[in-house]
Amino acid sequence: MPANASPDRHHVVVVGAGFGGLETVHHLAGAPVRITIIDRRNHHLFQPLLYQVATASLATSEIAWPIRHLLRKRPEVTTLLASVEGIDKEKRRVVLDDGSTITYDTLVLATGARHAYFGHDDWEPFAPGLKTLEDATTIRRRILVAFEKAERETDPQRRSALLTFVIIGAGPTGVEMAGTIAELARVTLPRDFRHIDTRQARVVLIEAGPRVLAGFTEDLSAYAQRSLESLGVEVELGHPVSACTADGVVYGTKQLAASTIIWAAGVQASSAGEWLHAPVDRAGRVIVEPDLAAPEHPEIFVIGDTAAVMAPDGSPVPGIAPAAKQQGKHVAATIKARLRGEITQAPFRYKHAGSLATIGKRLAVIDFGRIKLRGTLAWWMWGLAHIYFLIGVRNRLSVAINWLWIHTRDQRSSRLITQGSANIDRR
Amino acid sequence: MPANASPDRHHVVVVGAGFGGLETVHHLAGAPVRITIIDRRNHHLFQPLLYQVATASLATSEIAWPIRHLLRKRPEVTTLLASVEGIDKEKRRVVLDDGSTITYDTLVLATGARHAYFGHDDWEPFAPGLKTLEDATTIRRRILVAFEKAERETDPQRRSALLTFVIIGAGPTGVEMAGTIAELARVTLPRDFRHIDTRQARVVLIEAGPRVLAGFTEDLSAYAQRSLESLGVEVELGHPVSACTADGVVYGTKQLAASTIIWAAGVQASSAGEWLHAPVDRAGRVIVEPDLAAPEHPEIFVIGDTAAVMAPDGSPVPGIAPAAKQQGKHVAATIKARLRGEITQAPFRYKHAGSLATIGKRLAVIDFGRIKLRGTLAWWMWGLAHIYFLIGVRNRLSVAINWLWIHTRDQRSSRLITQGSANIDRR
Numbered sequence: 001m002p003a004n005a006s007p008d009r010h011h012v013v014v015v016g017a018g019f020g021g022l023e024t025v026h027h028l029a030g031a032p033v034r035i036t037i038i039d040r041r042n043h044h045l046f047q048p049l050l051y052q053v054a055t056a057s058l059a060t061s062e063i064a065w066p067i068r069h070l071l072r073k074r075p076e077v078t079t080l081l082a083s084v085e086g087i088d089k090e091k092r093r094v095v096l097d098d099g100s101t102i103t104y105d106t107l108v109l110a111t112g113a114r115h116a117y118f119g120h121d122d123w124e125p126f127a128p129g130l131k132t133l134e135d136a137t138t139i140r141r142r143i144l145v146a147f148e149k150a151e152r153e154t155d156p157q158r159r160s161a162l163l164t165f166v167i168i169g170a171g172p173t174g175v176e177m178a179g180t181i182a183e184l185a186r187v188t189l190p191r192d193f194r195h196i197d198t199r200q201a202r203v204v205l206i207e208a209g210p211r212v213l214a215g216f217t218e219d220l221s222a223y224a225q226r227s228l229e230s231l232g233v234e235v236e237l238g239h240p241v242s243a244c245t246a247d248g249v250v251y252g253t254k255q256l257a258a259s260t261i262i263w264a265a266g267v268q269a270s271s272a273g274e275w276l277h278a279p280v281d282r283a284g285r286v287i288v289e290p291d292l293a294a295p296e297h298p299e300i301f302v303i304g305d306t307a308a309v310m311a312p313d314g315s316p317v318p319g320i321a322p323a324a325k326q327q328g329k330h331v332a333a334t335i336k337a338r339l340r341g342e343i344t345q346a347p348f349r350y351k352h353a354g355s356l357a358t359i360g361k362r363l364a365v366i367d368f369g370r371i372k373l374r375g376t377l378a379w380w381m382w383g384l385a386h387i388y389f390l391i392g393v394r395n396r397l398s399v400a401i402n403w404l405w406i407h408t409r410d411q412r413s414s415r416l417i418t419q420g421s422a423n424i425d426r427r
Numbered sequence: 428m429p430a431n432a433s434p435d436r437h438h439v440v441v442v443g444a445g446f447g448g449l450e451t452v453h454h455l456a457g458a459p460v461r462i463t464i465i466d467r468r469n470h471h472l473f474q475p476l477l478y479q480v481a482t483a484s485l486a487t488s489e490i491a492w493p494i495r496h497l498l499r500k501r502p503e504v505t506t507l508l509a510s511v512e513g514i515d516k517e518k519r520r521v522v523l524d525d526g527s528t529i530t531y532d533t534l535v536l537a538t539g540a541r542h543a544y545f546g547h548d549d550w551e552p553f554a555p556g557l558k559t560l561e562d563a564t565t566i567r568r569r570i571l572v573a574f575e576k577a578e579r580e581t582d583p584q585r586r587s588a589l590l591t592f593v594i595i596g597a598g599p600t601g602v603e604m605a606g607t608i609a610e611l612a613r614v615t616l617p618r619d620f621r622h623i624d625t626r627q628a629r630v631v632l633i634e635a636g637p638r639v640l641a642g643f644t645e646d647l648s649a650y651a652q653r654s655l656e657s658l659g660v661e662v663e664l665g666h667p668v669s670a671c672t673a674d675g676v677v678y679g680t681k682q683l684a685a686s687t688i689i690w691a692a693g694v695q696a697s698s699a700g701e702w703l704h705a706p707v708d709r710a711g712r713v714i715v716e717p718d719l720a721a722p723e724h725p726e727i728f729v730i731g732d733t734a735a736v737m738a739p740d741g742s743p744v745p746g747i748a749p750a751a752k753q754q755g756k757h758v759a760a761t762i763k764a765r766l767r768g769e770i771t772q773a774p775f776r777y778k779h780a781g782s783l784a785t786i787g788k789r790l791a792v793i794d795f796g797r798i799k800l801r802g803t804l805a806w807w808m809w810g811l812a813h814i815y816f817l818i819g820v821r822n823r824l825s826v827a828i829n830w831l832w833i834h835t836r837d838q839r840s841s842r843l844i845t846q847g848s849a850n851i852d853r854r
Binding site: 007011041042043059060061062064065066068069071072073075077078079080081084088098100104133144151152191192194195415416417 | 469470486487489493498499502504505506507508527531547560570572575576578579618619621622822842844846
């Protein structure tokens with residue numbers, strides 16, 4: 001055991017190696033602590049680019065890295081691949097899936113969120129969401145298999161359903177998915193098929209609210225909608241979906257036959273609130289104190305998508321990577337201050353750097369508050385920002401090469417159907 | 428429908444888009460035929476590098492490409508994602524999984540082989556083989572999860588079993604797997620773990636025969652064995668395995684507790700022989716005529732790993748990519764000659780270019796017949812040859828970058844545990 005992992009050091013346990021958890025560990029470097037970081041996956045996932053795996057642009061290994069490898073130069077940090085089953089707040093310990101426990105002095109819960117179906121969990125098999133690498137390869141397989149089946153299908157109605165792709169929810173993920181699938185069908189695939197014209201595929205983006213990208217200003221929303229429509233996406237606003245089945249979707253008074261449905265409409269926080277028996281908001285996020293601590297437990301912090309936090313202007317802090325990172329940094333600062341003997345409950349203050357969303361090839365919208373950008377320049381800024389934030393020089397290079405390739409050659413490098421490939425449905 | 432896909436053209440149906448099938452299609456370019464190529468996967472797989480996916484060096488998309496994309500510039504070629512269920516030789520048609528049929532004028536069966544357990548199919552769950560992308564990600568997951576579990580295990584005996592990796596069969600695949608796992612444990616992983624010393628992992632290569640790489644000369648075999656041992660691999664020769672269980676393996680009179688077992692000991696041809704009701708050899712390969720046609724059916728050819736063919740010197744043609752490609756080229760030439768009106772049954776003549784196997788980092792053996800190479804130079808030749816043969820400029824570049832990265836930084840880019848990651852066994 002390394003000297004700086006000595007058991008009498010203050011023990012910080014971090015659950016979740018997403019943006020918030022890793023940032024906490026990062027900013028605790030040099031502090032007189034030992035750290036255990038627990039995740040049920042072995043990899044940190046760059047979620048903002050997950051839709052590019054789902055649409056066959058990037059390989060899984062280009063947006064995910066082994067957590068323990070990211071932390072290999074931190075001998076005081078132990079990485080554990082394990083699921084947390086609960087928390088014993090009185091004895092200050094975390095209970096793992098194998099029944100073993102880990103005692104903490106300070107606990108940081110950064111366990112993220114899953115997509116949610118608002119009480120319609122039975123829709124999940126027909127309308128998978130996009131949160132994990134497995135979600136992304138599942139969606140990729142469904143999209144690619146739909147085109148493959150359409151190529152073999154002789155019945156025009158069934159063929160049309162196979163070539164209809166529905167995305168539910170027009171937030172950034174929904175808009176990105178719709179734009180990219182439209183490009184896949186119109187630009188990448190046409191020459192590869194003989195019996196179908198992939199350009200006739202329908203991509204339908206359904207949104208319950210009155211506009212796409214509701215988090216942006218109205219003119220950026222309108223621009224995004226026009227851009228989507230010019231890519232061939234049908235945008236259906238003001239229609240909550242009332243059913244998802246193997247045959248398609250029902251929204252408003254309309255019924256649409258579609259074999260591929262993708263859910264991008266809502267998220268639900270992880271189980272942190274249940275573990276803590278703490279008050280949660282409607283999305284299951286723990287309502288934290290201004291310093292991000294759990295109520296009555298200053299030694300427990302909850303950050304990222306699993307915490308309900310207010311920005312200084314009274315609006316809720318959005319569930320995006322920069323917000324989680326700022327919270328991780330804040331918590332690390334609080335822990336370090338306390339270890340220096342300060343009694344601090346300094347409130348977290350969210351600084352919104354800006355909102356970004358891509359619409360498709362070389363089109364994006366960016367809202368920096370006073371400055372608003374749209375179009376190709378915005379896309380390049382979006383691309384540079386994401387490449388810059390990707391962890392690790394190598395992947396930065398590899399992602400950059402891949403993008404360059406895609407955007408100069410209209411190819412997709414990762415069009416692989418795996419797992420379900422041998423089991424083509426029989427009908 | 429393109430003019431050159433007219434239904435009155437001679438119809439060549441190729442089943443299987445491996446090296447043999449694709450080469451047949453390639454050499455039929457310009458011939459007055461229409462072609463349908465059928466595969467139950469959507470991708471062509473560069474099998475010689477599959478072990479690098481299994482050992483986390485390469486990503487799946489770096490060794491596999493969508494078949495229809497490879498053939499996009501051939502309008503006379505139709506690609507079908509489908510499973511073949513049987514062949515009606517009298518009516519000259521192929522029966523697909525959905526009950527539909529495809530009529531052929533000439534049929535080429537290039538359906539490859541699967542790993543085989545010599546009557547011990549019950550070993551498969553404990554000792555997966557390596558033939559598909561899914562096999563590779565399964566093995567990768569098992570290897571990585573074993574290290575993760577060992578990090579959490581406190582019982583020394585169980586920890587030792589978790590850190591024991593058994594490879595059964597010391598042909599090229601077994602030797603490559605053993606050498607690469609040894610490097611993973613000794614070079615790549617040590618800094619990433621806190622509770623275990625991954626360098627103490629045991630890698631045991633078990634072979635029933637008297638030497639490793641039996642297809643090579645004795646001195647190259649001896650060199651390969653010394654190289655493996657210097658990497659820390661334990662080589663156990665002359666011991667057939669008599670049991671594979673969840674606890675480990677039994678070989679000779681020895682019992683070895685191991686949680687990871689990899690099968691590299693034998694292959695069995697695909698079902699082509701059953702479809703044809705044709706005589707097969709012990710490994711299930713169709714015993715073909717000298718021109719690679721099925722007995723009594725000059726319009727059906729069987730090539731690659733699913734055909735039993737003799738070389739001019741009377742030895743069996745090995746199940747390697749160059750052999751399959753030569754056969755594909757030969758069959759295409761025969762088809763073209765017949766379409767010109769020639770009555771030909773020209774025998775296939777195999778030309779052995781050489782045998783190559785890597786042992787680990789910068790070590791390989793090459794047998795060109797008169798010229799034999801070993802060591803670092805052989806490794807570079809092996810690497811160059813494989814990069815050269817990889818299909819597609821982009822992947823050539825990407826694989827080259829990845830290798831350069833691995834061999835200068837001792838990193839592995841694709842250490843992802845997917846699919847089973849959330850379901851860590853509970854004990």
